[in-house]
Amino acid sequence: MDTLTPLQWASLALFGPLVVALVLGVVWPLRKAGGPAAGLSLLGATVNLAAASVLFVGWLGGADTVRATLPWLIHGGPEGASMIELGLHLDGISVSMLWVVAIVAFCVQVFSLGYLSDEPKAGFGRYFTWQSLFLFSMNSLVLAPNLLQLFMGWELVGLCSYLLIGFWFKKPSAARAALKAFWVTKFADMGLLLGLIVLFVHTGGFEWTATTAAAGTVTLLFFLAVMGKSAQFPLHIWLPDAMEGPTPVSALLHAATMVAAGVFLVVRAQPLFAQAPLTGEVMTWVGAFTALFAASVAVVQTDIKKVLAYSTCSQLGYMIAALGSGAVLGGYFHLTTHAFFKALLFLAAGGLIHAVHSNELSHMGGLLKRLPVTGWTFIIGALALAGFPGFSGFFSKDLILEGLFDAGAYGPLAMLLIGAFLTAFYMGRVVFMALLGPPSEHAEHAHEAGGAMTLPLVLLATLALGLGFFAGPMARLYGLTYHFHLGAVGITATALGLAGIGTAWIMFGPKQGLQGLAAAFAPLGRVARSGAVDKGFALAYRQALLGLGAGVAWVDRYIVDGLINVMGYASLAFGDRLRAVQTGNVRDYVYAVVAGLLLLGAFGAIVQG
Amino acid sequence: MNTLVNFQPLMLDLMVLFVGLLVLVMDVLMPPGRKRGLGQLTAVALAGIFALSFVVDVSGVAFSGAYEGGAWALFFKRLFLGAGALVALGGTDHVDRRYPGRQGEFWLLLLFTLVGMMLLPGARTLVLFVVAFELMGMPLTMLAAWPKTEDPTGPGRRAPEAALKMYLVSAASTAITAMGLSLLFGAAGGLRLDVIAAAPQTPLLWLGLFTTLGGLSYKIGAVPFHQWVPDTYEGAPTPVVGYLSVAPKAAGLAAISLILVETFGAASARWLPVVLFITVITLVVGNALAVPQRDAKRLLAYSGIAQMGYLLIAVAANNESGQAVMLFYLAGYVVTNLGAFLVIEAVCADAPDADLSRFHGLYKRAPGLAFALLIFLLSLAGIPFVVGFWAKLYVFMAAYEAGLVWLVALGAGLSILALFYYLRIAKVVYMRAPAEDTPIAVGGGMRLAIALCLAGVVGFGAWPGPIVDAARAAAAAFGG
């Protein structure tokens, strides 16, 4: 068999899912049948994965950028007639992202087969139609040869997100969550649109390789869109609510791919961002703050998905901060590793939820024994997230922190380091509460689900474990070089991470932990035995940590969220009030015409040319 | 060459007039009770003239310079012909069913308005300008009042009120426009637009300009001259409203462009603040008042007002780019808005009003209509992949090039608000249970008309190239 050219593989990857989505959209008996729809969608995802893998391996071995575009539109800009083009752009960045998306999407679709098996057939089919549509949109974004096509994919991805979050739209909270996600991201998208316009007017095109004095404005506007899509403070509010959607959806969209689109935009348009140091500053601070803020809130969440949601915000903050201070490799590598271990965590959490029929941590417990595969893969994902040495997250986080240190961004670095502690802490908390310890009544009858829900976990866990060792080849893809370097920053971070896990063990672990710690402090044995130290320790940490977390969560929910709600109401109320002017009496209408005329005349007379 | 008898530029207009007279004659000759087929005749004839417009050469000057055919006028003529053909195609069922015995007059009046519209972009003298403008406007008020002996619970019961409101505002504005034009004449000493353009810039001239502008603005529904629009759209027969919402608005913009850009383009510093002011309040009021609406036709009325705000941005941009953008936007707007109103007509044909509750669950009763409506709404909202997105993008670009950055931000922000009321319709169509499960019967002509509109919206969105080129060529021919 003749091997295909890269372009042909890319076309397969792009159009395969689209064809599936169109077929399922038009041929509705197929969609309503449920199972066949899922099969078709999975076929599309497999084709996509195969194509993406071929391309990825090819690029790992070193390949040139390939670009194929179709001229689509002639628009006369200030530089004369220029063409807007659509097409495909293949280079290390787009190919690697394509591969990441392909793997996660494939795992998610396989997992969904098991997770949503109780859904009515029509809904099942609808879900897979949108999964395929999403895959197409994300690919068109990733493979875009210019920022305009990226924008179009961006919008379409947002639409798919709305459809998938609101999948159980009959549930009011789900419908509300979908709407909220839609509005916040749509508002932020304005930034992308305005940025594109400014870019076009100044450079006559939508290329990210342009050099222009307006790069500062353009990138700041882009960053607004990134804040919305990648859930940075204060536009993060939609992400926790978006957990109303099915867990596989959360894994795909809100852990690995869609929210990563914001980060991808920054990476893709790196030449532009490099010309805008101010935007970099803003990004570093916003990212670091979000990282710390979201991690604090995650500490007090009782819903396992919400912990992971805030964790995602926080990790995206790490990536943004890295990109803002020039640690491009760190940001992008973390994007890749995060995609895998976060998706893993979400899917595994899905398995846990499926087993106990509840999202609440308090309803779980001791699930490691009952769901060994799910449990152990979850632990692997958690360790990767916490940056435990050897796991992929360790390498990528190290790159970020070192990068910030080299750039001299000490304030944000401090925030990120505290965040590292909190990250390990809240993940440890989840692991101890859900997987270890005594089971709650809900968890008594939990059991491992079928292969559909466990095999993807294994695949992702392998990547979460091993990808760290491929940092070198991955770096080459982005045109950068990687040196493993464990400096003071890295060691501090690792220590904090371990301390976080330890603290979680103390507070939430099996009770032996507390005794063990007391025994380790044998010289203080008498004080320890009196129990005062334990209580003191526990009190201090509990009050400080959890109190902080709770406080931050309160601000998030009532002030930030509340502000957005108020703004929404205000605009609606304004319209309502204005209705009174439309009295229904035509004499008033004529009056308005005359008044308008006088106003015009007066205006014209006063404003001298 | 003696242009006095040069009818070549007027060929298309005369053809439409001829069709009108043909309809009149046929109406007289047909026995009462068997007057069918006139709507279809109108549709086919208009479609034929539209096709001919690509073949016939209508450039040149007529009547000693009073009339000038050219690419710009031709673009508008094609818009009007297209709108007219689509309305005739989609509205024939309605007309035949509701106005037995009076169909001929209906189509006749429609064709006459069309003649007026087609003459307007070519007018280069005040007399022709005002005659064409009135020829367009007067029969429209009659068409709005067409269901005159309607049953008091039927959908046409509010037509007299709707028509009255339109008429009174129109009459007042016409008188104001005439006064403004007389002042322009007085200041310039001649009726030709180029004479007025070259006139000494006295206060009298400016007074005339602003009075005229104020008088013309009611046609496009600019605020504060817009108040007749929601009531008229709500009460008049839906096919008429569909036509009203696109064709006269385009013609009104042509008229305003003629005055502002063609005649006073060089003095834009004078009128720009006024136009910007009108643009801003139109955008704000149109979007804000659309939000609480519960009647589909009323909602689209306010939405149309808001859309005019975006078009006025293009006028305010006052560069060649701005005119081209305006033309492109209009082309997309015609198919989008007309399509939306045709769907409303299909759904609410026998209902006493067009309340949104009638659209609940449309997805189950008529999935094709629901999908078409969704696409039209997405285009109005400016979502990528359909023509509305390109139109808005271009408008913002033109405005940014002209330095109106704040206006771009305002427009973009309001377009997000607009999503709210557009998607609200889509939401009830797809996510609410229908009041009754009966499928909706849609006639062949209506189906074809909606399909054509849909094809236009999607087609222009996927391949905007040809339309953009045509718009640019037309804009280049203008203002010179």
Place this chain on the structure above:
Amino acid sequence: MSLQGFLLLAAALFSLGLYGLLTRRNAVGILASVELMANAVNLNLVAFGRWHGVVDGQVFALFNTALTVAEAAIGLALVILLYRSRQDVLVDTATEMKG
């Protein structure tokens, strides 16, 4: 009479018409006011034409007259329609559609 005189008279007529347009409740009265405004415009046109020494003013005035007449005819027809459905010709009562 000087140009200013004619213009002043036309302005006065126009204002009277405007006043009537805004204050009258009877539809026919409103139509009459519009007529008054149109005639004021005619006066304007003819005066300006005479002042400039061209015939254009009178031409425009003739066209304007014809248009006004056609408009009035339509207006009266609408008034009759209104009367048929509500037995009065006061525009204040035709306020079913609002907001």
